[in-house]
Amino acid sequence: MNDIAPITDPSTPPTVALRLHPTDNVLVALRSLTAGAPLTEGLSAAEAINSGHKIAARPIAPGEPIVKYGQVIGAATAEIAPGALVHVHNLGMSDHQQDYGFATAATSLAPILDPATFMGYHRSSGRVGTRNYLGILTSVNCSGSVARFIAEAMARESLLEEFPNVDGIVPIVHGTGCGMSGRGEGFETLFRTLAGYGHHANFGGILLLGLGCEVMQIADLVDREALKDTARFRYMTIQQTGGTRATVERGSAILRELAAEANKATRAPAPASKLVLGMQCGGSDGYSGITANPALGVASDLLVRHGGTSILSETPEIYGAEHLLTRRAVDAPTGRKLIDLIDWWENYTARNDGEMDNNPSPGNKRGGLTTILEKSLGAVAKGGTAPLSGVYRYGEPIDQPGFVFMDSPGYDPCSVTGQVASGANLIAFTTGRGSVSGYQPVPSIKIASNLDLWQRMQPDMDVNCGEILEGTSLEAKGEEIFDLLLRVASGEKTKSEAQGFGAVEFVPWQIGAVM
Amino acid sequence: MNDIAPITDPSTPPTVALRLHPTDNVLVALRSLTAGAPLTEGLSAAEAINSGHKIAARPIAPGEPIVKYGQVIGAATAEIAPGALVHVHNLGMSDHQQDYGFATAATSLAPILDPATFMGYHRSSGRVGTRNYLGILTSVNCSGSVARFIAEAMARESLLEEFPNVDGIVPIVHGTGCGMSGRGEGFETLFRTLAGYGHHANFGGILLLGLGCEVMQIADLVDREALKDTARFRYMTIQQTGGTRATVERGSAILRELAAEANKATRAPAPASKLVLGMQCGGSDGYSGITANPALGVASDLLVRHGGTSILSETPEIYGAEHLLTRRAVDAPTGRKLIDLIDWWENYTARNDGEMDNNPSPGNKRGGLTTILEKSLGAVAKGGTAPLSGVYRYGEPIDQPGFVFMDSPGYDPCSVTGQVASGANLIAFTTGRGSVSGYQPVPSIKIASNLDLWQRMQPDMDVNCGEILEGTSLEAKGEEIFDLLLRVASGEKTKSEAQGFGAVEFVPWQIGAVM
Ligand SMILES: [Ca+2]
Ligand SMILES: [Ca+2]
Ligand SMILES: [Ca+2]
Ligand SMILES: [Ca+2]
Ligand SMILES: [Ca+2]
Known part of the structure; x- marks a missing residue:
């Protein structure tokens, strides 16, 4: 994640701090604030707080977990007053955070009893196509x-x-x-x-x-x-x-x-449980983790509640936060599979003279990210809060509902190629700087993290999450994304399809020596 | 190299054995021969000899070098009579062959004093384009x-x-x-x-x-x-x-x-010294090493004598025969650079759970290849007999005349991409099974190793080296290739250009982890 740039559009209403999940006990500052600046919910800033940093939403006692994105990112190391800055001086990793706690935090989401439908192509395999x-x-x-x-x-x-x-x-x-x-x-x-x-x-x-x-x-x-x-x-x-x-x-x-x-195939009603959504972020900015990604997380949770499948990937980008996913795993073997992947990646990068980075950089810290969990959560936020139902290799067939993880590099075309090979029939792609791409034969929606991107590249963007900075709730934006996914699954063209993208973006993950 | 298939075309004249270089003391059987079968040059087979195997062209004493492709491939371990089979029972590696003998066999070719010209695009860099x-x-x-x-x-x-x-x-x-x-x-x-x-x-x-x-x-x-x-x-x-x-x-x-x-650029006469030829083989068969590759070697030597540059690549395919190239190196540092590449490749494949193969396989031996030098010489034959003037990394600018080596995988599109990046303005591609490809912006000629391929895929092939099996000499075929290269450099379209190839064949060598 990159630093959060100041919001420069003068028409932006003064939404100054955002709660990313109802259970969070911190807010995120959307601009730099002086002491006393009014926040949401009757709070005010207890001190000067920079854009992107965390603010206590209520009194927090020493040892109490700090919750952001609905996930425990560490524990308070001191008493924290409402409106005070929460950062390295009063937030540390709890012991609890250092172990995998397999399946200790898998809270099932309430299924929706009358699931949504879309118009798709029913295949003899039992799968349903969103295109033909x-x-x-x-x-x-x-x-x-x-x-x-x-x-x-x-x-x-x-x-x-x-x-x-x-x-x-x-x-x-x-x-x-x-x-x-x-x-x-x-x-x-x-x-x-x-x-x-x-x-x-x-x-x-x-x-x-x-x-x-x-x-x-x-x-x-x-x-x-x-x-x-x-x-x-x-x-x-x-x-x-x-x-x-x-x-x-x-x-x-x-x-x-x-x-x-x-040509004999025609669209017919299909339940949302036949949707397999590949989630991706690329060209991220400081807003991606607080607008587009958590909004997509809301949509992912909705899809899971409707019986569908959503896929998180990009293993290097969850590195350091694997503990959060293992705790959400439905059982210990599922969590263990994720850790096996992490171990494989450590070996893969080491034998290629590289390394995985499991510390927030000084720039990340200046931007308000305190722990590696918090940093990777910006990416993991796409996956909402559903239990982790399965862990798959790159391109392995995904044959179960729920929120799952598929191993891949973070590199966008390569990661999406694996998701499509695994069976994704929809792609949702969040971006802050603006990615333009398509993934034939699968439609892909682009979700802009900020208003400036939305305005500059509107012919490429399908969803404007910059509105979250203007007061639209994450929940409302997540529902908007979910509704768009249903329409796109039924045949509505995405911006990238209308422009003809997708002829060069098939990029299989190449592992090993070229001989 | 694959086994040599029987020649099935009944119209093929009975050329039964071929001398690959004037200094060779062995011939190669082009079909399976019974004892007593007449060969060229007044010789006859002293025993039954299978297609692809070597035949002594004159009496050879124990310890005498065996020369094929104009290169020493080992030494006789017994007395060998004219017309007798030369293989594992009477041919071994000489001690001499095991060391690099840097620059001990660099015999300059006579320069041609009135070099050929072509019509090219002169650029301010001093280089000359063959296309615009x-x-x-x-x-x-x-x-x-x-x-x-x-x-x-x-x-x-x-x-x-x-x-x-x-x-x-x-x-x-x-x-x-x-x-x-x-x-x-x-x-x-x-x-x-x-x-x-x-x-x-x-x-x-x-x-x-x-x-x-x-x-x-x-x-x-x-x-x-x-x-x-x-x-x-x-x-x-x-x-x-x-x-x-x-x-x-x-x-x-x-x-x-x-x-x-x-559009202001126009073609103007340029000396052949401005030609940089990337040589490549792909989809090789048992004939590649005895027809198309040595014929291209003749053309390469001609180009060098005219002052131009020819590039051999595909490091895994010369593995085991590096001794032959180091001995042809113009000096010890040039030879040493090649050995450094070989060491790099041993590490590269090992860290990717692979290995380089430096033994002829049982299949190679059944096909008549006795030593690893001989096997790799089938590929190296493209490089003729000129001294090795330089050794380059993949895509490194090549700024000198003569026969040079550029490191690359054997994989065709990846290897040619490096040659073009290094400055190749012509590509000559030999093939036995039939490759179809093009490398915009550089024209590429396809050289068929056998008549069957030429007849089946004529709209894709520019040169028929199957004629060598019918009696056309390697020298004549090499001159034909050289003349075609000059015409193509001047604007004549190759078969692959006429068909529109080249939009997907840019394949940079990807080394390292995808993150
Ligand atoms: Ca990314
Ligand atoms: Ca580990
Ligand atoms: Ca990505
Ligand atoms: Ca070595
Ligand atoms: Ca090749």
Whole structure:
């Protein structure tokens, strides 16, 4: 998280401090305050307090937990008066915070008995698509250009005018698939990713396209993944087909057949429990953790209450706050899986001459973040307060409802690629500085953390969380996000879809040596 | 290298054994021979000999070096009669072969006093382009879609009709640039790669496009690389410009200005010494090492004699034969640099749970390859016999004539990307199974190793080295390749250019953890 910039828009109403969760005993200052400045709830600042810092919302006794985002971020080390600054001088890590406390804080959310519905594409797998694309899935970079040529040939023929229920043709092109070991975690990670796209409910049909001599063999994908329903899955290699021209001709004919089949699908009502939401933040700023992320957390909790699935990822960004997630785990084995991931990451970064950072930086502290838990909570806030129901590897199929974690780097396109491979049929992406991207075949909404971003990049942004700084509640904004997700799931285009994003953002996580 | 398949085309004339270099004392069998079968040069097979195996071309005494590809691959361990099989039973590694013998076998080639010329674009840097493209170079995946939108907008406006000397607009899009450490070899490798494209002579103008918040900062590239000639280099970030729509508008206006400037360039005569040839093999088969690669080696030697530069790469594929290159090094420090690379690779693969393989496999031995030197020589044969003048890191600028080595993985798109970043303005790509790819902004010729491939994939192949199996000499084929390179350098389109390849094959070598 970066420092919070001063709010410069003169039209901004004077919301000066924010409570991020009803159970919090601290507020966050939204601007720098002088002693005596009036806050919310009849409080006033007991001393000068900088923007982004924490303020006691009531008297706090020594040893009492400090609660922010509805989570315990440490304990008071001194008596703290209402309106006083809460920071390194009176807040420390409690012993309690140092252990994983597996499943000690998993409080189930009340299910909503009459769940929301959306209009989706019901697939024979039982999954429901939010879009109905045809995919040209490539095993290797070396078949990427030809995949695009096939899609371009179909576009020249205006093929899809005959098939109005098909949303488009999506070449899934990437930089890897060969020059790698044919076994081990790098290979298995790419394999899972490609398999996940192959099975994705947002594809009404898939053509698997390889070169022929690559490490990642099409035939293995077809066999191991049972991609054998020829009405929906077809495959070919350029070498066996006889080169570019022959492959474009044959591939176009195959896509015509797949399109005719995919065109039979129509939208039908589906319960919100069929939604799988991948959550992401990128280009974060000082507001991300106090506006867009907790608002998305409200939406995530709502989705879980409606029976759906929401996915938190970006393992390096939760580092140091894993204790908070292990305590929310539904059981000890689930919490243990998360710690195993953390251990793997420590090894992964160390063997690559890097390291994980588990201290708030001096800049973080100047910005008002006291402990590493609090820092990572800015990212974890997207995950609301629901129990942690499951922990998954990158691209592993997610087949259960609730709030889950999928391992990934923080790097946006790579993390989202894993979420889509795991089955996400919606993406919600918070941003403070402004990210522009799309993730075909899955629609992605962009959630702006501040008003300035919203105003500067409105054609790219779907939701304005800057309004939270003007007095809109996190709850209201979370409900707005949830409602938008239902509409988008039913076919409403997101800003990034309307602009045509998504042709280059498939970025599988590449682990291991390039050979 | 794979086993040599039987030649099945019944029209193939009976060329049954091939001498790969005039100084060789062995021939290679091109088909399986019975005892007594007539060979070339009045020889006959002294025993049954399988396809791909070596045959003594004259009497060889114990201890005498065995020479193949003009290189010593070991020493006879017994008396060998003309026409007899040369393999594990009578060929071993000589002690001599186990040491690096730095610079002991660097035999200069006679320079050609009236060098060939081509028609190229002379740049103020002193380099000469073989094409005149405009590039949209992205710092990060997150600006890739917008780079493509700008190029698409220009295509819709048919901008280039006004500027006939501009070959096209090339978005350089990739999967990395963020989610990585901002220092260390992974960062520096990507930095060199982007800088190399920024300076490439095949671009008449470059727009650098970033998102804004990425690790790989546009401003650093501009500053450290002196990309400051505003007639040729311009830059912008999406966040600073205000989102997608504003960036496409502003970027289109900038490209119009760059196009007007680039259009002033015209082709003019340039000496062959301005050619920098990146050599590559991909999708190799059993013929690659005896037809296409040594023919390209002849062309490489010719280019060196004309004063040009040819680049061998793909470090894992020369592993085990580094002794041959160190002995050809012009001096000990140059040879030592190669060994340092080899040591780096041993560490790189080991820390990624892999390993380098420095033994011929049982399959290699069945195919007729006796020693690791001989196996890797199939790849090294592309480099002809010229002295090794320099050793470079991936993407490092190559600023000298002669035969040089640039470190890279064997993975084709990744290796070629490094060669282009290092300054290659031509690519020659040998293939046995058939690779289809292109490397904008640099033209790439495809050299087929066998007749079957040539016939099946002719719209993708530029040169037929299958003719070597029918009696065309390596020398004649090498001259044909050299002549084609001059024509392509002057503007003749390669098969891959004519088909529009190159939009997805920019694959920078990603080293290190994705964070
Ligand atoms: Ca982030
Ligand atoms: Ca640990
Ligand atoms: Ca991210
Ligand atoms: Ca060594
Ligand atoms: Ca290669």
